[in-house]
Amino acid sequence: MALSLKEMVKHEDLLTGGHRACAGCTGANILRQIMLTAGPNTVMGGATGCMEVVTTIYPYTAWKNSFIHSAFENVAATISGAETAYRSLQKHGELPQAAADAERMNFIAFGGDGGTYDIGIQALSGAMERGHRMVYVCYDNGAYMNTGIQRSSATPFGAHTSTAPAGSVKQGKEQDRKDLTEILVAHNIPYVAQTTPFHWKDLATKVEKALSCGGPAFLNILMPCTVGWGFPMERGMQIAKEAVETNFWPLFEVEDGVYKINKKPKERKPIADWMKEQARFRHVFKPGNESMLEHAQQWVDQQWDLLLKRETMTNM
Amino acid sequence: MAAPMVEIRWHARGGQGAKTAAMFVAQAVLAKGKYGQGFPEYGPERRGAPMRGFTRIADEPIRRHCGVENPAIVIVLDPTLLDSPAAGVTAGTDGDTVFLVNTSLPPAEIREKLGVPGAKVYTVDATQIALDSFGKPIPNMPMTGALLAATPIMELGEMKEAMQKKFSEKFSQAVVDGNLRAVEKAFNEVVSE
Amino acid sequence: MTRTVNQELTALSGNEAVAYAFKQARPHVASAFPITPQTEMMHKFADFVANGESSAEMILVESEHSAMSAAVGSAASGARTITATSSAGFALMWEIVYIAASLRLPIQMALVNRALSGNINIHCDHSDSMGGRDAGWIHHFCENAQEAYDAGLINFRIGEHMDVRLPAMVNYDGFIISHKEDALYMLDDEAAYDFVGPYKHKYTLLDPANPVTVGPLDLTDYYFEHKYSQLEAYPRVFDVAQEVFDEYADLTGRRYGFYEEYKLDDADLVMVILGSSAGTAKDVVDEYREKGVKIGLLKLRMFRPFPADQLKSVLSGRQAIAVLDRSASFGGWGGPVFTEIRSALYGTADQAPLHNWIYGLGGRDFELGHAAEVIDALQKIASGGEVPTLNLLGCRA
């Protein structure tokens, strides 16, 4: 496993430039980083969404490995079909030579939080339960960015979105986020982890662990969205870093049911520090909305405490 | 000239094996070079509810796929259905319809109960035969044996052979043997008057 | 050349017969989700897998949407892929049904025809198949278990042909065919596989030496051109299918076409019908023939692609034509078969009056008397009597 940039830089870039993601898109970078580790013997599937759209605008494809998209809610099922075909063709001795020669073929499905937390959760759950050797990657940017920043079940409390806007009566999303990572842990699959593109080493390690765990794996990767969250386009990686430092997005992994928190901030930064950098939370800082900020902090604290307990419990 | 198509209607309660019997007979007649169709009437009913099955037998390939409206033979696997208006045992029958009923009662009594004066009625205590032969009150296979007495669609030996072939994959030889004994017994014990 | 193959008369339900055909084609992957009345087809297929008679890998998905999605992923990976569904299951697949055809993936499906809700009904009509008629699949309708078995094999050859590359479905009537024990001839496994042949793919996700991108975003500049090349494939189905039908006839003695003509040569009156009801109607046609009525029957076997040109000539020069639809087009003018045939015949010089009967919705039995009712009406039309263009058959109304 190449864990130094000195080594990784020798890997072929399998997601080429020339894709049409926004300037400063951390999602395109996530996919690029994944492919640096996964390598060319990878079948990648994308759910309908920003990353699928911008990487494959006919007649161009930014993918140097094989890629398939069919619809929004079904990427987990689609890739489970490809993985099953692989097993069957391998059994029958009918694989193309390059695949037969490959040490391992990787099967990766990715989707945004819309395609994963919401419309795609059924296919995801089914594929994980069936035990396909595949990795599902969610790039979580906390809203349906591809269709115009509508709220999703991953949108944090208070965030302004186009379908849950901050107005004179309502103040953005009124519910807390769904904990999808925990839902995947409950599938008792070999590997579940959270990471961000800022933590490139953590990301590469987790991608490799996920690919080599021998069964289904799930990676939830925070994807700061310059457009949807409202921060300057050069700040994406820093926003990801601060999401970890504020415990909004803890780096942790669950291997065969055992939790490990990969980074425990020595000093926990207040969530407000992170939120105030993002236009989607602007109204939260207006006088009268103090309780919202309080709730946001409480929620983060509560989630973090739970995670600590889970780690303790599963390591006893 | 080809013999006319024979249409059979089976009446039973869910779980008594009428579907299996209706489909088995359709399969068994192939050995005679005849064509068969066997199908149950599908509904939401579950175990215990009155249900019907159908068998068609002909010398030529059977083309029609409609329900059986005027059966030549009505087979009743459960005597309690005789009193059930919902079961409709006599629906679509006429003076030529033959009735074959699983009961310990004599044919005359059944004819009266059904209100079909002049109809040919066969009876056999298939439930008892089943209990005696393989220890379970499932009357469907004995009734197929009795059917041969009511209509000569095939020889008893041919039916037993077909049964051996069909059920030996799924069931132990002891179970198959019990059924074969029951078929033969029912064939011998069925009475018309 | 007629080859001799072992064909033993056997009795199977339609579902079992199709499961045999699918098994004999040696698919690599099968994906399915249970729905009545399709379920027993996959039960039987799963038995084959469990007993080692099929080496297919099964994907037992959590919904029909995923069944078709997994089939797409599998077929795009170069695997011969089968699936099956009915009714609401097909409706749930609908989005991906289009995609399978657009991606030119020759997935094989058993569509065991059942009414679409609501209210919920488990019995036969053709509303499921007809609802997906424009999605780009080959729709092959069958009269009985024999035809379902044969079409099950034939569809592989047509759909997978390099000139075609389209998904195909074998349609057979729920319960009426799927669950009826019926006599049929089957090929032995080897002869069947020899006929179907090994699977060849045009591209695959599983070749790192030749990576492909499947299903990109296709906008105003190219989408239409891709649809053009898809549209181009359908007329080719007729040539390919004819070849396959001929070969199958040589092999088995059973000759198929896009439709079957029954006592049609000299018929003044014609009943157009598809599925199991065609068999029932033939018995009634015989009765009327004995009475001297010049009635014939046209059983449509292939509804997609629609053999419009062929039908134009075979249906010309008649006195009256009845088209029977086992599904309704709500708010439309007549059932889907009717509108299609009427459109095909439009402008032909000697076009007979065409009337439509909607029948058998939700499994309402198509009785011998119903066929007689239609023939009586045709006689009336032919002798100048007034009969409505659109009719319901066997409905208490």
Next chain:
Amino acid sequence: MSLKRAQELPDAGIITEAGNAVDFKTGDWRTYVPQFHEENCIHCMFCWIYCPDSAIDVDTSGDKPQMKGILLDHCKGCGICATECPPAAKGKAALVMVREEK
């Protein structure tokens, strides 16, 4: 690029030229462009790993990879590279965003 006719295209909208997006230039999206100050560069490869557009030119022939500059065909000028450049924190930035004159 001139648009092709239907008959010239592979079936089903499949793209068989893997990675051909490299032919699509996104460089003209830029307003700002990273200016490379080689003298400050520590060749840490942070700009390379964080770039969303595979637009960092690196020489990997030697023992240690060398940052060579920006691939302007694809760089959209987002500035992530300059933000993440470690020497910048010490006031000796190897990458500085400047207004691009076109």
